[in-house]
Amino acid sequence: MLIVVDPTRVARRLRVRGVVQGVGFRPFVYRFARSLGLTGWVRNDGGGVEIEIQGSEPILDAFTQCLATEAPPLARVDSIEPEVI
Numbered sequence: 001m002l003i004v005v006d007p008t009r010v011a012r013r014l015r016v017r018g019v020v021q022g023v024g025f026r027p028f029v030y031r032f033a034r035s036l037g038l039t040g041w042v043r044n045d046g047g048g049v050e051i052e053i054q055g056s057e058p059i060l061d062a063f064t065q066c067l068a069t070e071a072p073p074l075a076r077v078d079s080i081e082p083e084v085i
Contacts, residue, residue, distance in 0.1 A: 010057050011085045014064060017048040018078035025049055025075045032070065036063055
């Protein structure tokens, strides 16, 4: 079996903390990621929201920076903790 890896794609796990549950943050993340051509998933957990996202590094950087500035009006992002996976 041959496995082809795209060297231009990277994966990150982002832990987002703040007021990010019950304010439309997950649907915002989903729509925003799709609009940038990123893939992955988003879910609530006990500490906030966890995102696993894949795409090119420059787009992932832009996505991460815009999470706080473009978030829904009722959301408040206190921190984003990235992890390369």
